[in-house]
Amino acid sequence: MSRIAYVNGQYVPHSEGAVHIEDRGYQFADGVYEVFAIHHGKLIGVQGHMDRLGHSLSELRIDWPMKPGPFMVVVNEVVRRNHVKNGLVYIQVTRGVARRDHPFPADCVSSMVVTAKKMKPLDKVALSKGIGVITIPDIRWKRKDIKSVSLLPNCLGKQQAREAGAFEAWMIDDQGMVTEGTSTNAWIVTKDGELVTRDISSAILNGITRLAVLEAAKEAGVSFSERPFSEQEALEAKEAFITSSTSHVKAVTSINDNPVGNGHVGELTARLLDLYVDFIEAKGGPQHTDKWN
Numbered sequence: 001m002s003r004i005a006y007v008n009g010q011y012v013p014h015s016e017g018a019v020h021i022e023d024r025g026y027q028f029a030d031g032v033y034e035v036f037a038i039h040h041g042k043l044i045g046v047q048g049h050m051d052r053l054g055h056s057l058s059e060l061r062i063d064w065p066m067k068p069g070p071f072m073v074v075v076n077e078v079v080r081r082n083h084v085k086n087g088l089v090y091i092q093v094t095r096g097v098a099r100r101d102h103p104f105p106a107d108c109v110s111s112m113v114v115t116a117k118k119m120k121p122l123d124k125v126a127l128s129k130g131i132g133v134i135t136i137p138d139i140r141w142k143r144k145d146i147k148s149v150s151l152l153p154n155c156l157g158k159q160q161a162r163e164a165g166a167f168e169a170w171m172i173d174d175q176g177m178v179t180e181g182t183s184t185n186a187w188i189v190t191k192d193g194e195l196v197t198r199d200i201s202s203a204i205l206n207g208i209t210r211l212a213v214l215e216a217a218k219e220a221g222v223s224f225s226e227r228p229f230s231e232q233e234a235l236e237a238k239e240a241f242i243t244s245s246t247s248h249v250k251a252v253t254s255i256n257d258n259p260v261g262n263g264h265v266g267e268l269t270a271r272l273l274d275l276y277v278d279f280i281e282a283k284g285g286p287q288h289t290d291k292w293n
């Protein structure tokens, strides 16, 4: 069955979807995006993704392409037309098409593209197998809270990870602290048993999965700290994992080829994966989604 994409007002075969050569997303990476997980036919974290998209758009002064109501009708329609029960929906909004010139054009109409992709259903066994991460310098700009399509440093980092036989790269800031992965948030359980993920600021993207895991942990009485943690703490950690809409809660079992803890999925990591799945199935996503940097 052929895939369908939504491109600026039309549903078209995915292979025929195209944008203008002077779209500012193409020319300047002048746009933002969101990725929603679809889990057993349900979109996860809708409110969070919509709030974060609103934050990204307003920080860049890009207009919403349409009001949130019709916007969600389009998103759901793309999911429906592609028969996606498990997978993701990708939404990209750019400032629109204009003659190439750096300042914002006077009358730009935002462009909007929506695609959907089938993926294997969330598999707790596969997620618990564990992946390797490497550490690399964080060479990105200073507004990581904005989900910009300008992802070149992230692509370079992910490629470096793959060439090193790892799944993800954790980026290290100038103070030696871990910011996040190239497309995931980073978590550790320190050698003293403290569950830690970096606090919200313009140094990281506030992941919707991150928020869901924090809320699920809180409800279950699992204590945690939101604070920067150092590369050294990560190397000495008992457990580590990553979170994102597509990686869910994925165990990290090696950092720079050194085993994390005993080299197997950690106890708390496994518990948080269970709590996360129960949480999204019961609540659909995080309920507190108002803080973005």
Ligand code: PDD
Pocket: 035, 180, 181, 182, 183, 184, 185, 205, 206, 207, 208, 209, 210, 243, 244, 245, 246
């Ligand atoms: N990435 N940090 C970065 C830099 C990300 O790109 C992402 C998401 C996350 C996790 O956010 P969330 O939990 O809302 O998915 C953290 C998406 C999945 C991507 O670029 O494909």
